[in-house]
Amino acid sequence: xxxxxxxxGAGLYSTQSLLRAGxxxxxxxxxxxxxxxxxLLGGGKPEILYEGRPLKGMQAIIxxxxxxITSYGAAVIRHFEAMGVFTVTGxxxxxxxxxxxxxxxxxAKARLPVPRSFLTNQDSNLPLLIxxxxxxxxxxxxxxxxxxxxxxxxxxxxxAVSIVRAFQREGLTVMVQEFIREAGxxxxxxxxxxxxxxxxxxxxxxxxxxxxxxxxxxxxxxEALSANERELVLKAARIVGLDVAGVDFxxxxxxxxLMEVNASPGLEGIEGVTGxxxxxxxxxxxxxxxxxxxxxxxxxxxx
Ligand SMILES: Nc1ncnc2c1ncn2[C@@H]1O[C@H](COP(=O)(O)OP(=O)(O)O)[C@@H](O)[C@H]1O
Ligand SMILES: [Mg+2]
Numbered sequence: 375x376x377x378x379x380x381x382x383g384a385g386l387y388s389t390q391s392l393l394r395a396g397x398x399x400x401x402x403x404x405x406x407x408x409x410x411x412x413x414l415l416g417g418g419k420p421e422i423l424y425e426g427r428p429l430k431g432m433q434a435i436i437x438x439x440x441x442x443i444t445s446y447g448a449a450v451i452r453h454f455e456a457m458g459v460f461t462v463t464g465x466x467x468x469x470x471x472x473x474x475x476x477x478x479x480x481x482a483k484a485r486l487p488v489p490r491s492f493l494t495n496q497d498s499n500l501p502l503l504i505x506x507x508x509x510x511x512x513x514x515x516x517x518x519x520x521x522x523x524x525x526x527x528x529x530x531x532x533x534a535v536s537i538v539r540a541f542q543r544e545g546l547t548v549m550v551q552e553f554i555r556e557a558g559x560x561x562x563x564x565x566x567x568x569x570x571x572x573x574x575x576x577x578x579x580x581x582x583x584x585x586x587x588x589x590x591x592x593x594x595x596x597e598a599l600s601a602n603e604r605e606l607v608l609k610a611a612r613i614v615g616l617d618v619a620g621v622d623f624x625x626x627x628x629x630x631x632l633m634e635v636n637a638s639p640g641l642e643g644i645e646g647v648t649g650x651x652x653x654x655x656x657x658x659x660x661x662x663x664x665x666x667x668x669x670x671x672x673x674x675x676x677x
Contacts, residue, residue: 514537
């Protein structure tokens, strides 16, 4: 099979891991930088040019789209969808998952548990809203944060209000969230491939840090999930429309609370910690889908 990996970093662990897994299973693998794809519209069939030549003959794409280029990345995926190529990540699902507000809105609409949160505009009465979250402390998040970089713990009302106002002055939309103290700086990452959880780990933040991102120096260990947690993870991935996803949740006094659903979850941390060949599982799942003649369920569904 001809499989393209859309990635801006050919040397990245996840890209290399997928490449190796595909080659091992006898596939023709190619890495294409989506930022350098040109999308042709009109004049018959949709086409994609890469380095001046049309991309042709592939059966599947595996998008690994970074946060800084979500919109163009989604446009590239949409073009492949229009060309009838199977995609591991649908364009609509990518955009839905990238925006924390949108993800939480969809999850909450489906009555799945999420932390109490609000979005606000310039004129809102912030102290009142923060009290509604039983804060301070509260967690303030930029909507497109990754690696914990746009996630701040505000310990008191004055700090919380001034951080939100400062972001708003910059024209950024922020989400304010109740602080789940009892999570103790830990969260759970579950990796979903084709409607199954193939690996899960618990990440523990460094001392003095509440963010459990591995990029923030957290450590991780394999972690078993309860039946309830498994069901929740699979539902969350389904609602966002992702067949391959990293679903994160916090363990709170009132049970698991979903935090985000990642459309391009990294493989390095979780493959290393759990010893599971996730890239191999993704490739095998792509084989099944393409053999069954399926387009991404997401690309076919109206979102
Ligand atoms: N409401 C919260 N209460 C407690 N800890 C939180 C809360 N929100 C986020 N965190 C911690 O901060 C980390 C980063 O937050 P997250 O929303 O996942 O942003 P990012 O997308 O940048 O990783 C989480 O993994 C979690 O450990
Ligand atoms: Mg996160």
